[in-house]
Amino acid sequence: MREVDLAVVGAGPAGLTAAIEGAKRGCRTVVLDMNPRPGGQLIKQIHRFFGSREHRAGTRGIEIADSLFHEAASAGVEVMVEAEVYAIHDSTLEVVAQTNEDSLVLLSEEATTSRSRPLSIAARRIILATGGAENALNFAGWTLPGVMGAGAAQTMINLWRVLPGKKILMVGAGNVGLIISYQLIQAGGEMVAVIEATSRIGGYGVHAAKISRAGVPILTSHTIISASGESRVERAVIAKVDASWRIVSGSEQELEVDTICIAVGLHPNARLASLAECELCYSPSLGGWVPIHNSRMETTISGIYIAGDLSGVEEASTALEEGRLAGICAAASLGKERAGDYDDIKAIEGRLLGLRSGPFCQHRQDAKQELIGIGEAQCPKQ
Amino acid sequence: MRVVHHPILGDLPKVRQVKIWVDGKEITAHKGEPIAAAIAAAGIKIHRYTTKREEPRGVFCGIGQCTDCVMIVNGVPNVRTCITPVTEGITVETQHGAGRGGR
Amino acid sequence: MSQAIESPSYPSQQELRNAPGYPSQKRLEKGPVVVIECIEEIPCNPCEQACPQHAITIGEPITNCPHLDEDKCIGCELCVSQCPGLAIFLIDLTHSQGSASVAFPHEYLPLPGKGQTVRAVNRAGEPICSATVVRVQNPKTNGQTPVVTVAVPRKYATEVRGILRPGR
Numbered sequence: 001m002r003e004v005d006l007a008v009v010g011a012g013p014a015g016l017t018a019a020i021e022g023a024k025r026g027c028r029t030v031v032l033d034m035n036p037r038p039g040g041q042l043i044k045q046i047h048r049f050f051g052s053r054e055h056r057a058g059t060r061g062i063e064i065a066d067s068l069f070h071e072a073a074s075a076g077v078e079v080m081v082e083a084e085v086y087a088i089h090d091s092t093l094e095v096v097a098q099t100n101e102d103s104l105v106l107l108s109e110e111a112t113t114s115r116s117r118p119l120s121i122a123a124r125r126i127i128l129a130t131g132g133a134e135n136a137l138n139f140a141g142w143t144l145p146g147v148m149g150a151g152a153a154q155t156m157i158n159l160w161r162v163l164p165g166k167k168i169l170m171v172g173a174g175n176v177g178l179i180i181s182y183q184l185i186q187a188g189g190e191m192v193a194v195i196e197a198t199s200r201i202g203g204y205g206v207h208a209a210k211i212s213r214a215g216v217p218i219l220t221s222h223t224i225i226s227a228s229g230e231s232r233v234e235r236a237v238i239a240k241v242d243a244s245w246r247i248v249s250g251s252e253q254e255l256e257v258d259t260i261c262i263a264v265g266l267h268p269n270a271r272l273a274s275l276a277e278c279e280l281c282y283s284p285s286l287g288g289w290v291p292i293h294n295s296r297m298e299t300t301i302s303g304i305y306i307a308g309d310l311s312g313v314e315e316a317s318t319a320l321e322e323g324r325l326a327g328i329c330a331a332a333s334l335g336k337e338r339a340g341d342y343d344d345i346k347a348i349e350g351r352l353l354g355l356r357s358g359p360f361c362q363h364r365q366d367a368k369q370e371l372i373g374i375g376e377a378q379c380p381k382q
Numbered sequence: 383m384r385v386v387h388h389p390i391l392g393d394l395p396k397v398r399q400v401k402i403w404v405d406g407k408e409i410t411a412h413k414g415e416p417i418a419a420a421i422a423a424a425g426i427k428i429h430r431y432t433t434k435r436e437e438p439r440g441v442f443c444g445i446g447q448c449t450d451c452v453m454i455v456n457g458v459p460n461v462r463t464c465i466t467p468v469t470e471g472i473t474v475e476t477q478h479g480a481g482r483g484g485r
Numbered sequence: 486m487s488q489a490i491e492s493p494s495y496p497s498q499q500e501l502r503n504a505p506g507y508p509s510q511k512r513l514e515k516g517p518v519v520v521i522e523c524i525e526e527i528p529c530n531p532c533e534q535a536c537p538q539h540a541i542t543i544g545e546p547i548t549n550c551p552h553l554d555e556d557k558c559i560g561c562e563l564c565v566s567q568c569p570g571l572a573i574f575l576i577d578l579t580h581s582q583g584s585a586s587v588a589f590p591h592e593y594l595p596l597p598g599k600g601q602t603v604r605a606v607n608r609a610g611e612p613i614c615s616a617t618v619v620r621v622q623n624p625k626t627n628g629q630t631p632v633v634t635v636a637v638p639r640k641y642a643t644e645v646r647g648i649l650r651p652g653r
Contacts (some may be wrong), residue, residue, distance in 0.1 A: 005604060023483060027575075029427060034446055034465060035445065035446065035465055036414065036416060036465060036466075036467045041445075046390045046391060047569070048531075048568075048569035048628075048630075050501030050527060050528060050529035050569050050570070051528055051529060051530075051547075052528070052529075052530050052547050053530070053531070053534060057529060057530065057531045057569060058534075058535075058567050058568075058569055058628075059628075060390070060628070060629075062391075082465075082467075084446075133443065133447045133448075134443055136442070136448075140636050142438075143431070143437060143439060143450075144438065145427040145428050145438050145439060145441075146427060146440060147440075147442070148440070148442050148443075148444065149442055149443050149444065149448075151443070151444065151445065152441055152443050152444025152445070152464075153444075155444040155445060155464075156422060156441075157385055158391065160415050160416065160419035160422075161384055161385040161386075161388070161391070161394050161419075162383065162384060162385065162419045162421055162422045162423045163383045163385055164441070166383075183591070186388065186389055186390065186592060186593060187385045187388065188383075188385060201494065204496070204527050204570065205496060205524065205525050205527060206523060206525075206527075206571065206572040207432055207520070207570065208494040208495065209494065209495040209496070209522065209570075209572065209573050209608060210570070211494075212494035212495045212608060212609055212610055213495070213606055213607070213610050213646045213647045214593075214607070214610055214647070214650070215586030215610030215611075215649075215653055216610065218494040231427075231428060231438045232427045232428070232438070232440070234618070249421075261444025270448065344455060354528060354546060355528055355546050355547075357528065357546050357547075357548050358526040358527060358528055358546070358548030359525070359526050359548075360525070360526075360527060360528075361528065361548075387594050388594070389593055389594045389629065389631075390590045390592060390629045
């Protein structure tokens with residue numbers, strides 16, 4: 001069996017930074033990702049990021065991905081794509097993945113064959129960075145082809161350069177719904193409307209202003225009642241809702257659309273963590289069931305660390321920081337410390353605090369604090 | 383529909399084209415893209431029909447998590463087309479139910 | 486769709502004028518100056534670093550709204566393409582006799598051409614007047630965010646925030 005110091009699951013912002021920090025400290029590090037390309041959701045984020053200079057604010061996600069690939073390659077991180085981890089045997093921290101024959105790549109060309117083979121890796125430490133998954137929304141016709149996650153539409157247009165539809169309805173006016181609406185317009189789509197069930201826009205006002213001046217109506221206190229069409233979406237019916245979430249009768253209107261994007265939040269993709277028997281707890285502010293972790297990002301299973309959206313749905317900028325934190329701590333637990341680790345950790349914690357402040361983000365800081373509090377009591381002591 | 387020109391990403395780079403067969407019809411795909419992208423570009427939205435109610439399904443999550451987009455690829459059912467890249471000459475079929483002949 | 490927007494998707498004039506990134510009427514009358522339409526406390530500060538005159542301050546915490554020192558701003562436009570929220574505009578009320586110019590980020594294709602007559606839109610995306618394209622700037626340093634400047638009748642300068650895209 002192949003042996004490594006550090007096996008990272010997920011090659012998004014958290015997984016890559018975790019691997020980079022681990023490898024920089026001398027850990028033999030491998031990253032496994034089930035997608036054809038590494039980079040997680042960064043490779044479809046074509047907008048400029050918010051945040052500070054330390055978080056490369058003002059830089060587009062795709063450029064941040066490129067620089068991470070560069071950093072990972074020079075740190076000696078090995079990334080395997082089309083490698084899906086389906087088991088973690090906790091006694092020896094054995095990672096079992098289904099991979100393709102040629103899926104061993106070092107951040108270069110994508111794999112080309114489809115012959116599968118199983119692979120077992122014995123890892124001294126595991127960092128799970130499996131990200132988040134989009135929430136679904138149940139309404140009449142919600143399973144029709146043409147109803148899709150907003151993130152799916154974003155993947156289609158920005159990564160694969162295919163516009164999934166021409167006339168689009170966005171359900172949800174959080175940052176994801178607003179940003180992806182903007183990007184659908186940039187890709188040549190027509191946004192018929194953005195609807196939001198609550199009485200106010202959840203995302204940043206600047207994102208709303210952007211699509212508003214592009215002529216897209218943002219209808220708050222509106223919900224979707226149905227999607228219909230012959231084997232595919234051809235129209236949607238939306239209506240107003242009152243303060244108790246009841247449909248205001250007579251307010252229904254039919255929209256001619258061929259695509260309905262659902263942007264009603266994400267949840268931590270905790271299936272693998274759950275399979276590894278990491279204890280979870282429910283945190284609405286962090287998106288749902290999230291693995292309990294301590295301030296070093298270690299879970300209730302000794303040797304298994306987490307980072308990024310898996311440890312609470314936030315933003316790429318926080319994922320980049322948490323990944324580094326997890327990587328440094330996992331390496332340190334193997335005795336692979338570096339002078340300055342303490343200062344690095346303090347600096348990361350300071351930046352995370354900054355990212356989790358303000359009226360939009362403070363609730364996440366509170367939730368994270370609570371989660372870490374539970375973690376300090378329940379996770380193994382170093 | 384392919385997004386050929388893009389204000390941020392620039393023009394669609396020239397990539398090697400591969401031929402794939404979807405329900406017996408030849409489709410031109412771009413090397414390295416997933417099957418789901420290739421068939422969406424060809425205007426195909428229905429990937430499969432469900433077992434009990436025979437309802438159509440398409441792409442939902444686009445990143446390999448929901449399994450709504452599975453099809454029969456080279457005779458193998460339940461292949462997630464959103465994360466499975468096209469390769470020259472593969473056959474892709476709309477899946478009915480569990481995709482093994484029976485329901 | 487004709488449905489009235491129930492809660493505004495953009496800030497009101499009142500909200501903008503109360504924000505620390507909005508120049509005074511006196512400063513606007515003097516010539517080119519930026520208008521920062523960023524009124525929420527979001528964690529973001531690239532505008533601060535984009536300004537070579539140090540006219541924009543966010544400081545700590547990073548969630549502070551940008552503060553414009555209107556006397557330091559020389560209207561160089563460098564911050565317009567660097568704002569991740571595309572929320573900074575450059576207004577020149579002294580553009581010409583009777584007309585003002587408004588510069589805004591425009592990340593759409595096709596880009597308009599210099600001299601072209603276009604329809605200018607307000608914050609709600611409604612066409613409100615005719616405009617002439619004065620300039621289209623897209624150097625490498627803009628990082629794929631072109632900045633378009635249009636000349637509009639002076640009275641529309643505080644309303645115009647973009648142009649109608651072809652096909653709309």
